[in-house]
Amino acid sequence: MRLIKAGVIGATGYTGSEIVRILSQHPHVQISLITSESRAGEKFSDVHPFFRGIVDDVLYTASKVEEMELDVLFLALPHGVSMEYVKKFAGKESRIVDFSGDFRLASPDVYEAWYSKKHIWPQGFEHAVYGLPEINKKDIASAKLIANPGCFPTGAVLALAPLASEGILSESQVFIDSKTGVTGAGIKPSAVNMFSNVNDNFKAYGLKKHRHTVEIEYYLEKLSGQTVRPVQFTPHLLPVDRGILTTAYIHPGESSTWKSFGADKKEGLVNRYKEFYKEMPFVRLCEKAPPSVKDVRSSNYCDIFVDYDDRTGNIIVISAIDNLVKGAAGLAVQNMNVMFDLDETEGLLHVPVHP
Amino acid sequence: MRLIKAGVIGATGYTGSEIVRILSQHPHVQISLITSESRAGEKFSDVHPFFRGIVDDVLYTASKVEEMELDVLFLALPHGVSMEYVKKFAGKESRIVDFSGDFRLASPDVYEAWYSKKHIWPQGFEHAVYGLPEINKKDIASAKLIANPGCFPTGAVLALAPLASEGILSESQVFIDSKTGVTGAGIKPSAVNMFSNVNDNFKAYGLKKHRHTVEIEYYLEKLSGQTVRPVQFTPHLLPVDRGILTTAYIHPGESSTWKSFGADKKEGLVNRYKEFYKEMPFVRLCEKAPPSVKDVRSSNYCDIFVDYDDRTGNIIVISAIDNLVKGAAGLAVQNMNVMFDLDETEGLLHVPVHP
């Protein structure tokens, strides 16, 4: 089988190194190009020394793309910067997986409202396909441009998709309390990711206005097929490298669907989740106990636990992912597999590293 | 001034060592007795080596109490065990601060329902006073037996007390998402508190049935003066030693009180919190950003942030405490200060240790 020629654009960050880690072990991929504007000329392993002797490729600037015939480009670039490159590469044959938030939302207007930034390539919204195979695998297969989901939305949408698709969320109060590892804050040193500000510490941030809120709402609405009430999303910063645990609370409105779950709501919920995810290789439903982030570390799994509290009438759903894998680079490769008609799990069945 | 003669009953655990740490630096206290059934005969600093050269007192068994005239006894014992000692010491002059959950709830019946244990001294409920000076300082002053609050309830009740006392909670949905450090799980080695199960990890536990749920509800109801709907309380385990961060979400019902907050709900909320806590030395309201657990580490402060989301109509309140200090030993000493007519802050104004 011919190897897929892949380019990684922007390889100095955590998602950049993670996509290289996964692609370099993928049986059907050849990494043909790795770029970095700031470190071009150096070796990839100079930037990420743990790759020494494994991936020592020289870094180029992104302009090198023009000279090459690549099958797929992974854009691991910041929001706002990424759309420039998507625009630039749009005329090429290469299919694109964009890690940024630039093409995930409903429209350029929504983007500008939540990202406080003018969108420079509104046309992209026509082509872009949200890359979450668990909810829209079919569209991904034929997509030219994939908007790879945000890390929080991946964990939250997977936690709530079965409820949304049943129409349970339309009249419900939804509270999403998420906790992320520090790599979510990026590789640039700052007060936010300094060891002594994070170690033995914990706090909330981005209350009410985190950009992933609108991304979560948009895809829950799509799954619901109707409007849902605004969700309350609150991220917190964990003293761990990787992982997002999402605890979602739903107070379900009085709907006929919800009534149809019968007297044993917990059993009804578990059955719908099993049904919804029965052919999804990366979603593992936990029946005995809620998942922990270390149970999925460095893997592409999303572990989900669903429960119902008779005393309060609330549904509780907890999901765990590795923000750099299922929440970014692993999901990107899963999308690539779908796009190139490979088995969805190819190169992605790494056992979690624990402890 | 005569020194208060204090006894610490059960000193091998984290709260035991913490109460000794605080009392040993208190200007008006003399630690007259430290007990441990399992380590009697050894030195306190053999059990907790960081006290070497500071507190080298020999440990006795609790029976030693009978021979002594102590002003106050701190019972740092497990639930179920503590009530035996409370019963035994009830005839003595010593005032008692009980760290356990044995006398915190509404009645022996409620206790037996949530703790799955027969209560051996129901009479205690008549005398016991809940020891949270921010809500019932007056009763504490004259109490003979203090039921020192649980760690989660301290953080949650302080976060919600101003809302409860305004009557906002009676028709509201309340979700309390709490995250605690590992010392909350006690000092006995187990799979729960092993390093490699906690480090770089995070998970929820005790869903729907944690005993602190009913304690929180009971005191919110007392503050409200009316019934409140059952609250959804979910604890999580953080990879940190100390600290509880509580994120509370309230979807307020349509009440006249809530309407009276006017158009700028956030401002209205902040003002009520300021008013409620204006003379409470250990509650610090955060106006700029939500608190972090390290900001209160090893101190008796409770930092609180209150916010309102116009988009969703929800109130968000975040509180941070050190579970071993404000959530246990520091609060116990604060109660002692009130009981012995000392300034509430005596011996408790330690600056948080950060980082």
Next chain:
Amino acid sequence: MRLIKAGVIGATGYTGSEIVRILSQHPHVQISLITSESRAGEKFSDVHPFFRGIVDDVLYTASKVEEMELDVLFLALPHGVSMEYVKKFAGKESRIVDFSGDFRLASPDVYEAWYSKKHIWPQGFEHAVYGLPEINKKDIASAKLIANPGCFPTGAVLALAPLASEGILSESQVFIDSKTGVTGAGIKPSAVNMFSNVNDNFKAYGLKKHRHTVEIEYYLEKLSGQTVRPVQFTPHLLPVDRGILTTAYIHPGESSTWKSFGADKKEGLVNRYKEFYKEMPFVRLCEKAPPSVKDVRSSNYCDIFVDYDDRTGNIIVISAIDNLVKGAAGLAVQNMNVMFDLDETEGLLHVPVHP
């Protein structure tokens, strides 16, 4: 190619789960049996939930081995227990990789002196081959019983092997200051591996008498072909899950070999290390900076840095390994590869997970 049928004896610990993690991703291995005396009847993923959906095999007791034809047995058992099973399985065709210290030393007498335990199968010493392919690959290829090295000796011997084989160590003072992650202390909960005793903490242990001391000395002597002076070995406990960093200080005696290194001792040292390790796929020499334990985490690499201080006349060598992979399970699989005539790296080229 026929798959190698492997049995894992004793799978509840960290090395047990790690060998399953590696074998389950090995292209030429079929895990045919996993045993546990204490958890037999349960699923492997009940014991290690992060394997849910990946390795759900039912656990048997070790007696199941008798009924099967297995190509290789991995014994992940405690010292003292392991020799019983080695003895029991000795008559079978299966080749054995023993993780314990029971057959690593020079003789039963040395074993009994350092392990304070009677050896029950002295005959094993005649067959056992030390399993460190970087120093004795040839013997491993034909071995029936492999004594898989200790985690500290692996890091220390690889750091010092080039010096030992040159005869530099015979008259030298050698100080080996090692720092290990907590998984080295095993999976059984105790005060040693409790989170709050390890987190934000650091200490030395086992001064002067750690059993790995004599193992290090024995193999350095073998490499030297002459006696070496006793080495000073001191382990320390790091607040990390995995990894051993070894800092070795050598004050070289006045030998003609050492003189032959010429004026630029550092250059001479680097060249000898390059030469010694030039065909070893898992040793990576660091030229720019000393390695860190995270650079090799979850991988089979051993990173080594060698330096010389003209001011003091001392050699400094620093090595980093993952104690559960190169220090245990990965090394075991490397040995298996050699024994079954596979490429040494088969199934072992995992990129380190960082961060």
Next chain:
Amino acid sequence: MRLIKAGVIGATGYTGSEIVRILSQHPHVQISLITSESRAGEKFSDVHPFFRGIVDDVLYTASKVEEMELDVLFLALPHGVSMEYVKKFAGKESRIVDFSGDFRLASPDVYEAWYSKKHIWPQGFEHAVYGLPEINKKDIASAKLIANPGCFPTGAVLALAPLASEGILSESQVFIDSKTGVTGAGIKPSAVNMFSNVNDNFKAYGLKKHRHTVEIEYYLEKLSGQTVRPVQFTPHLLPVDRGILTTAYIHPGESSTWKSFGADKKEGLVNRYKEFYKEMPFVRLCEKAPPSVKDVRSSNYCDIFVDYDDRTGNIIVISAIDNLVKGAAGLAVQNMNVMFDLDETEGLLHVPVHP
């Protein structure tokens, strides 16, 4: 008693906040001035939010010193910058405690060799007194300018002082393997102190050339009264906030002093250490087990363990300090106490915070 008027110059860093933490709880000190060039005009608690409600003083620029009559100035400034301020303030009445390395070494020449920087005020060396009361309390009492010791030298010199003063070190090989918490790297965000580069990680740095090497050698020589051989000093970076553990190995030369220790070297060593430190309130000798850094966290104690290995003929000494307290701010206050004729322990007897 009149309060000592103290000024803290440079309060945005870790040592700055730590000196304010200690001074604000000192019974005989009034913090009269806190300065910061970069944050002047803001409140101290804006820079360090955990001080909110405790120390809300407005920050001034250092020029404010000129207008005030202060008894003592604490200079928490970087190397190279500090000497400018020492020079500027030299004419004032205020006594100065300088945290930097600018006046610690034997001469401006040595400084320039190790710090690669021209010294702008060589005259300061005439007045400066090294501020380690355990070895030169008398000189400190009358000093006008204190060179507060480096964090590593404090731990290393206290570990070795009894040996040095006996003359044991003159012909010995000395290896000092130190491990420090991240706060030692300062508060400015960089790749060195980023969470994900430090967490679950460990490495050596500054091999052969760390500036503290020469500081350690200089004071060991002073204590010895003769030259000592160059020591090998290697620092490592721990994933903890605070604390330095120093493991020192000494291979003693053949001296008559060493022979006079008799047959039981360990006992001889312990006795000399007890004798040397018998009246030092902050040195705690550990007899049962080596110390850990958490045993001294947030306190001014230095815990020391001394041992002898008959098998190798080596002495091992292990010391633990909190780098921000005994290694910086606590030591500075101890020096201040000595300078102002207070009890050495005044305001410094905080019990370590553990866990």
